[in-house]
Every structure is written in structure tokens, then in C-alpha cells.
Amino acid sequence: MHWTPEHAQPLNQWPEQHLDVSSTTPSPAHKLELPPGGRQRCHYAWAHDDISALTASNLLKRYAEKYSGVLDSPYERPTLGGYGDAAFLNGAKGDPDPWPGPEPHYPLASLHEGLPGTKSGSGGGSGGLGGSPVLAGNLPEPLYAGNACGAPSTTPEYAAGYGGGYLAPGYCAQTGTALPTPSPAALLQPPPPPGYGPSGPLYNYPAGGYAAQPGYGALPPPPAPPPTPYLPSGLAAPTPLPAPAASRPAPTSYSFQAAAPGAEAGMSLKRKAADEGAEGRYRKYVYEPTKAPAADGAPYPAADNGECRGNGFRAKPPGATEEASGKYAGGIPLKVLGSPIYGPQLEPFEKFPERVPAPAPRGGFVLPSEEPLKGVDPGSLELVTSKMLDCGPPVQWADVAGQGPLKAALEEELVWPLLRPPAYPGSPRPPRTVLLFGPRGAGKALLGRCLATQLGATLLRLRGATLATQSAAEGARLLQAAFAAARCRPPAVLLISELDALLQTREDGTTATGALQAPLLACLDGGCGAGADGMLVVGTTSRPAALDEATRRRFALRFYVALPDGTARGQILQRALAQQGCVLSERELAALVQGTQGFSGGELGQLCQQAAAGAGLPGLQCPLSYKDLEAALAKVGPRASPKELDSYVEWDKMYGFGH
Numbered sequence: 001m002h003w004t005p006e007h008a009q010p011l012n013q014w015p016e017q018h019l020d021v022s023s024t025t026p027s028p029a030h031k032l033e034l035p036p037g038g039r040q041r042c043h044y045a046w047a048h049d050d051i052s053a054l055t056a057s058n059l060l061k062r063y064a065e066k067y068s069g070v071l072d073s074p075y076e077r078p079t080l081g082g083y084g085d086a087a088f089l090n091g092a093k094g095d096p097d098p099w100p101g102p103e104p105h106y107p108l109a110s111l112h113e114g115l116p117g118t119k120s121g122s123g124g125g126s127g128g129l130g131g132s133p134v135l136a137g138n139l140p141e142p143l144y145a146g147n148a149c150g151a152p153s154t155t156p157e158y159a160a161g162y163g164g165g166y167l168a169p170g171y172c173a174q175t176g177t178a179l180p181t182p183s184p185a186a187l188l189q190p191p192p193p194p195g196y197g198p199s200g201p202l203y204n205y206p207a208g209g210y211a212a213q214p215g216y217g218a219l220p221p222p223p224a225p226p227p228t229p230y231l232p233s234g235l236a237a238p239t240p241l242p243a244p245a246a247s248r249p250a251p252t253s254y255s256f257q258a259a260a261p262g263a264e265a266g267m268s269l270k271r272k273a274a275d276e277g278a279e280g281r282y283r284k285y286v287y288e289p290t291k292a293p294a295a296d297g298a299p300y301p302a303a304d305n306g307e308c309r310g311n312g313f314r315a316k317p318p319g320a321t322e323e324a325s326g327k328y329a330g331g332i333p334l335k336v337l338g339s340p341i342y343g344p345q346l347e348p349f350e351k352f353p354e355r356v357p358a359p360a361p362r363g364g365f366v367l368p369s370e371e372p373l374k375g376v377d378p379g380s381l382e383l384v385t386s387k388m389l390d391c392g393p394p395v396q397w398a399d400v401a402g403q404g405p406l407k408a409a410l411e412e413e414l415v416w417p418l419l420r421p422p423a424y425p426g427s428p429r430p431p432r433t434v435l436l437f438g439p440r441g442a443g444k445a446l447l448g449r450c451l452a453t454q455l456g457a458t459l460l461r462l463r464g465a466t467l468a469t470q471s472a473a474e475g476a477r478l479l480q481a482a483f484a485a486a487r488c489r490p491p492a493v494l495l496i497s498e499l500d501a502l503l504q505t506r507e508d509g510t511t512a513t514g515a516l517q518a519p520l521l522a523c524l525d526g527g528c529g530a531g532a533d534g535m536l537v538v539g540t541t542s543r544p545a546a547l548d549e550a551t552r553r554r555f556a557l558r559f560y561v562a563l564p565d566g567t568a569r570g571q572i573l574q575r576a577l578a579q580q581g582c583v584l585s586e587r588e589l590a591a592l593v594q595g596t597q598g599f600s601g602g603e604l605g606q607l608c609q610q611a612a613a614g615a616g617l618p619g620l621q622c623p624l625s626y627k628d629l630e631a632a633l634a635k636v637g638p639r640a641s642p643k644e645l646d647s648y649v650e651w652d653k654m655y656g657f658g659h
């Protein structure tokens with residue numbers, strides 16, 4: 001047999017093969033060229049034709065085995081030229097150890113880079129698909145597929161090609177586990193752009209989510225959009241969403257929201273908004289205890305020149321809330337009592353832009369297209385406009401003591417959806433009706449005013465009890481006029497307090513239920529229906545059980561406004577007493593808070609007034625003392641009995657949305 005290795009191998013490989021050829025019988029043609037002393041040990045770099053058949057057979061077998069793994073490898077191999085022949089000539093022929101040669105000449109970008117768990121760095125070299133299959137094929141079993149760390153190989157297809165060959169001894173490509181199998185989609189992903197770490201997240205959106213729309217106060221400025229290189233081409237940036245709903249607990253079985261006409265799909269029925277530890281989250285809800293003293297003793301100072309802002313509110317008097325002290329008069333911080341944060345958490349006025357002229361429609365809270373005044377009695381409309389338009393100062397979340405979870409719920413389920421633009425055409429309408437129920441004086445109307453402020457809306461107030469004193473026809477006319485007036489001033493909040501009075505049986509035997517309920521339901525359907533987007537109806541009642549199902553279901557959201565807890569009572573008292581120039585010691589205030597358990601905010605205000613009256617200080621020339629308050633405590637007490645409070649909790653479980 002006449003055989004030369006050139007017949008079987010490419011030219012650039014045959015010198016290596018000849019390093020294997022240890023023939024001791026050089027060809028006669030070469031004998032003369034060999035140094036005499038080295039003849040017996042010399043390895044020829046070229047073939048000679050008198051090789052034995054056995055040697056030739058062994059050679060064939062050996063190289064067939066050696067390269068069969070390479071040829072069968074499922075991975076795309078780099079061109080051999082990329083590594084240079086020198087890599088194969090580096091004296092490591094058949095070496096079972098990891099390849100000790102130089103780094104590849106080209107920085108081969110491994111497709112595995114960017115996959116989770118992939119380690120980048122020089123130690124790994126181009127161990128991915130760019131690794132040398134030849135070398136991998138040379139490696140003994142334990143070095144395959146990251147087994148340098150002794151991890152079990154779970155991905156057999158990686159064994160041949162996944163570059164153990166370039167792993168330095170001891171390098172662990174995966175910590176204790178084999179590299180996860182890449183999905184076909186991942187393999188099709190383009191490599192990350194230069195400058196971004198391969199193991200970084202593909203999207204790097206802010207953890208806190210997106211800020212609300214401009215115009216909504218107390219939220220941080222919107223974060224910068226994610227850098228465009230992070231967005232795969234062709235993909236639009238996701239629509240900003242409000243706070244994550246995923247953290248909300250599952251609704252309880254009592255909720256009626258799914259059946260309510262205004263209840264929107266996707267809105268959680270029950271939620272626990274109290275994230276007690278997250279102070280920053282409720283920072284803006286923190287009560288601002290001190291306002292500028294009212295000149296006339298009214299709950300809100302009238303030092304605003306009577307000027308009514310475009311949104312129906314007047315600005316707070318400058319510095320009205322700036323003087324909040326972080327402690328009780330005696331020096332105990334309210335945090336000691338479990339308050340979230342207490343201090344001057346102020347909302348700058350700039351966050352409540354003037355609405356003159358009316359701003360462009362915002363989000364779902366847009367201008368109605370219908371003619372709102374059609375068929376409305378002009379006299380009633382005039383009456384409503386002059387008597388019901390609320391021009392009080394704006395009420396921020398921080399102006400409401402306590403009620404943190406409720407405030408968060410109102411904001412997340414009402415304010416944000418109303419201010420947020422619809423995500424897509426035909427997306428669910430935000431709720432247009434909310435019912436606040438709870439004991440008298442608990443702050444339901446205050447929260448209604450706060451909602452109007454947060455929405456930048458005109459506020460119209462209607463008292464059910466007042467309406468119920470009118471004749472049925474007049475009451476219905478006023479009701480329609482109130483809805484029409486609200487609709488023609490969008491965005492508007494119509495606050496109907498004492499809603500239950502509209503549905504009660506009168507003492508004279510005539511029942512308003514039939515007379516006023518029908519117009520009320522019609523107004524709720526029409527005024528808050530699909531055609532009227534610019535208004536929100538806030539109904540309040542201290543007798544939720546008096547509401548029949550039809551009325552109840554017209555309110556898409558129903559929230560329980562509970563009595564203030566000890567911390568909130570302390571804050572309300574401190575504010576009320578500060579307005580009267582009264583400074584109590586820490587112990588006195590703590591005792592007063594203890595003695596006013598079960599008081600509503602309204603009753604705390606009455607207590608302070610009673611103390612002033614009892615002290616003979618109608619003009620509030622002298623500060624109140626603790627003794628005056630003690631005396632007043634004997635006369636003013638909480639109105640809501642424990643039984644009543646229990647009934648609210650029960651009603652909340654049945655029909656409320658919890659918070």
C-alpha cells in the first residue's frame with residue numbers, strides 16, 4: 001500500500017499528524033539529510049511512503065475518531081482560520097488537559113452572553129458557541145458542560161460544543177448548576193448593544209413604576225424613559241401604569257363590585273392599602289396639623305379675599321400649613337403614638353394649576369359632548385350655582401388626619417384612573433360614583449372635598465336633608481339642576497351628603513323614596529353615564545343600611561370612613577386647639593386623646609368649641625386650659641354607639657370595598 005497522510009488531511013494539519021508518526025525508518029531520500037546523531041529519535045515533518053500498513057491503519061482510525069466528534073457537533077464551528085493554525089500546533093496534541101493555548105484571536109461574541117446565569121469575563125473566554133469544538137472534542141468527560149465544578153450535566157447537547165475547552169482549570173461557568181438551555185427565541189435575540197452588560201436586565205424600568213399624569217399633585221416628576229438601546233427595535237415602550245395592582249390581596253367574597261354597573265373590569269375589589277412600613281408611600285397623606293388661625297373661628301380661615309379659583313377652590317393662605325410642629329406641645333413626637341410621619345409635608349400650590357380657561361381634557365375625565373343644560377330649569381340652575389358651588393380652600397391628603405389606607409385606596413382606585421388617559425380606545429371607564437359611609441363627623445365630606453382638589457375639579461355640594469325638605473317636584477328639579485351644573489363645569493365633583501335623607505320616609509307620611517329616588521337614579525345614570533365623562537358623584541351617608549339595592553349599586557365604589565384613631569385624634573385636637581391659642585402639655589394632650597375615644601373629627605371640634613364656650617371665651621382672647629377641656633368632656637361625648645360602629649363594619653363587609 002502506498003499511502004501518505006496528505007491524501008487524508010488538509011495541508012495545514014498534516015504537520016501535527018506527523019508529530020505522531022514515530023517511524024524509525026525514514027525514507028532513503030531523507031536519510032542523507034538527517035543529522036547522524038539524531039536519526040533514531042527524529043520525527044519527520046513530512047510523510048514518507050514506506051509506512052507500514054498497520055501504522056497507516058492506526059493513523060486513519062485515530063484521526064477518524066478524533067474528528068468525528070467535530071463533524072457531528074450540532075454547533076456552528078468558527079472557521080479554523082479564526083484560531084490560526086498555531087493553535088493546533090501548540091504542542092498539545094491529544095492533550096487531555098484543558099487547552100492551555102492563547103486566547104482566541106478574535107473576540108467571539110457568544111450567543112450565550114446575556115442569558116441569565118451566564119458569566120462573562122476573561123476567565124470564561126469564549127466558552128459558548130464560539131468555543132473551539134475541536135478542543136472540546138478533545139476534552140475528557142468531566143470537563144464537559146461546566147463540569148469543572150462537578151455540577152451534573154443536564155444539557156447533553158452542550159457537552160460537545162459548550163466550551164469547556166477554554167475554561168481555565170477551576171473556573172466555574174455556573175455556580176453549581178449547568179447553564180440553562182437557551183430558548184430558541186433567546187438564541188434569535190440580537191446580541192446586546194456594546195456598552196451594556198450581558199447579564200443586565202433587558203428592560204430597566206424604575207422599580208417604583210411610573211408617575212401619574214402631570215397635574216396630579218404630590219407625585220415625583222416622571223422618570224426618564226428607558227434608554228432606547230434597551231428597547232428591542234420594533235417594540236413600543238409600555239404604557240405607563242399606576243401603582244402595581246399585583247400587590248393587592250385577593251378580594252373577599254362580600255364585595256359587590258362585579259355586579260355594580262360602574263364597576264370596571266380589572267379593578268381589584270378588596271385591597272389592603274396600608275403598607276405601614278412604607279412611610280414614603282404615604283408621605284403625602286400625612287396630616288398637616290396646623291393651619292393659620294381663622295379670624296372668625298370658622299374651621300377654615302377665610303383669609304383669601306373671597307377670591308374663587310377657577311377650579312372652585314381658593315388657594316391656601318400662604319404659610320397656613322407651614323407652621324406644623326413635629327411634636328405635641330409638650331414635646332412628644334406624634335410618631336410615639338404610632339403616627340406615620342408628622343410634620344410639614346406640604347403640597348406646593350403650583351401643583352394645582354389655575355383652571356381658567358378650562359384645561360384641555362385630561363385622561364378619562366374629559367369634557368362632555370352633550371348639551372348639559374338642555375331641559376333644565378334656569379331658575380333652579382341659578383339657585384344651584386349660587387348656593388351649591390363650594391369655594392372653600394383646597395383640601396390635600398395631608399389635611400385629613402389618619403385614614404391612610406382609605407386615602408391610598410381613593411387615590412389608586414379613583415383619582416388615578418380618572419386622571420390617567422385611557423390606555424387604548426375602548427378601555428374600561430374609570431368609576432364615576434363613590435359612596436363614603438361611616439359615623440357622623442368622621443370626615444366623609446372632608447374627603448369629598450379632598451377628592452375634588454386632587455382632581456382639580458369644581459366642587460358642588462348638595463345636602464340630601466335640605467333637598468328632602470322641598471316638595472318632591474322641587475327636590476327633583478334641584479337634583480337635575482345640580483347634575484346639569486356639574487356637567488357644564490367639567491371636571492366637576494358633585495358631593496351629595498346625607499344621601500339617605502333622599503330615600504327616607506318622611507314624618508308626615510309622604511315618602512320621598514318614590515319621589516326623589518327615581519330622579520336620583522336617573523341623574524346618576526345620565527349624569528355619570530357613558531355620555532358624561534366630566535363629573536364624579538360623591539355620595540356620603542351615615543346610614544348606609546337605608547340605601548336600597550338600586551341606589552347602592554349605582555355607586556361603583558363604596559368605602560367605609562371610620563372614626564379617627566388615637567393618633568388622628570391627637571392631630572385633630574392639636575390643630576383645633578392651636579387655632580384657639582391653646583397649648584397643652586404632652587401629658588395633658590395624651591390624656592385628652594385617651595378621654596376622647598370614639599369621638600369623630602366633628603365631635604372633637606365641638607369639644608373644643610364647648611370648652612371655649614364653657615370658659616367664657618367666645619372671642620378666644622385667652623387661651624384654653626386643660627381644665628376647660630375636661631369640663632367640656634362632661635358635656636360632649638361620642639354619638640356613635642359600639643353597636644352602630646359594628647353595623648358599619650358589617651355593612652362594609654357586605655357591600656363595601658375595604659381598604
Ligand SMILES: Nc1ncnc2c1ncn2[C@@H]1O[C@H](COP(=O)(O)OP(=O)(O)OP(=O)(O)O)[C@@H](O)[C@H]1O
Binds near residue numbers: 401
Ligand atoms: N380625619 C379628619 N381630619 C381632620 N379633620 C376632620 C377629620 N374628620 C373630620 N374632621 C373635621 O370634622 C368636621 C366634620 O367633618 P365632615 O363634615 O367631613 O364629616 P362627615 O362625615 O361628612 O359628617 P356627616 O355625616 O355629619 O355629614 C369637619 O370640620 C372636618 O374638618
Ligand SMILES: [Mg+2]
Binds near residue numbers: 441
Ligand atoms: Mg358631611
